[in-house]
Amino acid sequence: MKNNSENEVLANVTDAHSHLWSPEFSSDRAQVLQRASDAGLVCIVDISYDVDPELRKKEARDLEIDLVCVAGVHPHDAKDFYELEKTLLSQLSLGSYSAIGEIGLDYYRNLSPQDQQITVFQNQLELAIEHDLPVVIHSRNADRDTYQILEEWAHRVPRNHGFDREIGMIHCFSSDPALAQKYIELGFLISISGIATFENVKEAPEVVRHIETNKLLVETDAPYLAPVPHRGKRNEPALVVDTIKFVSALKKVPSQKIADSSTQNAYRLFRLNDFNGDL
Numbered sequence: 001m002k003n004n005s006e007n008e009v010l011a012n013v014t015d016a017h018s019h020l021w022s023p024e025f026s027s028d029r030a031q032v033l034q035r036a037s038d039a040g041l042v043c044i045v046d047i048s049y050d051v052d053p054e055l056r057k058k059e060a061r062d063l064e065i066d067l068v069c070v071a072g073v074h075p076h077d078a079k080d081f082y083e084l085e086k087t088l089l090s091q092l093s094l095g096s097y098s099a100i101g102e103i104g105l106d107y108y109r110n111l112s113p114q115d116q117q118i119t120v121f122q123n124q125l126e127l128a129i130e131h132d133l134p135v136v137i138h139s140r141n142a143d144r145d146t147y148q149i150l151e152e153w154a155h156r157v158p159r160n161h162g163f164d165r166e167i168g169m170i171h172c173f174s175s176d177p178a179l180a181q182k183y184i185e186l187g188f189l190i191s192i193s194g195i196a197t198f199e200n201v202k203e204a205p206e207v208v209r210h211i212e213t214n215k216l217l218v219e220t221d222a223p224y225l226a227p228v229p230h231r232g233k234r235n236e237p238a239l240v241v242d243t244i245k246f247v248s249a250l251k252k253v254p255s256q257k258i259a260d261s262s263t264q265n266a267y268r269l270f271r272l273n274d275f276n277g278d279l
Contacts, residue, residue, distance in 0.1 A: 017219035039238035053096035078112035101136025135168035194227030
């Protein structure tokens with residue numbers, strides 16, 4: 001098999017997790033979206049609930065990009081959940097959101113007390129059941145608690161859309177292959193970010209090699225975690241292509257196959273039924 005060219009142009013690309021309406025993009029969002037379109041992106045998953053989702057979707061749609069809007073209270077903000085809950089519930093009632101997230105636990109920074117993080121995480125998982133939505137999960141230095149909570153919840157999720165459709169994604173996965181497989185068995189997709197390209201992240205290559213392409217997503221987490229060779233710079237959706245090429249090299253399959261499978265997986269997870277690709 002030929003090696004992927006660094007200059008290879010891809011199509012049908014998805015960025016499975018970004019924060020495109022964060023302040024870091026306020027001055028040049030239109031140009032960022034244009035670069036994403038030029039890089040072959042057809043879908044961006046955007047995490048935010050403080051900007052009108054329909055306006056965001058329209059801005060992306062003008063460039064033929066599907067914008068998946070996701071709303072949830074991050075574990076950093078768990079201490080303020082009861083102030084934010086009314087806004088969150090109001091946004092979810094609009095029916096314009098395709099998932100709840102990113103939600104979960106972050107014991108690395110502990111910007112909210114751990115007991116509050118757990119309570120808010122569980123509350124939002126119940127909202128996902130109530131609204132029949134998948135979840136986008138954040139877990140940092142909290143593997144045991146996150147898995148235990150999700151294991152209990154996963155067994156209660158109504159599978160109205162069939163057992164071939166996942167119930168959520170583990171965003172920015174950075175643990176070991178065994179845990180990735182356990183999450184897949186619960187019904188989750190595993191999302192790989194630019195972290196996997198960092199030389200000091202030793203387990204990432206094995207995780208990538210072990211995950212079947214039909215359970216894999218690729219993301220930027222823009223504006224954070226720019227992949228090599230852009231590390232240290234502001235990340236943006238177009239740079240997901242670099243991570244896709246890194247994943248394809250590890251798995252020894254064409255980059256376009258990784259792009260296609262990640263897009264198909266995202267469209268399945270977020271129920272974008274207008275997807276017509278033959279993948």
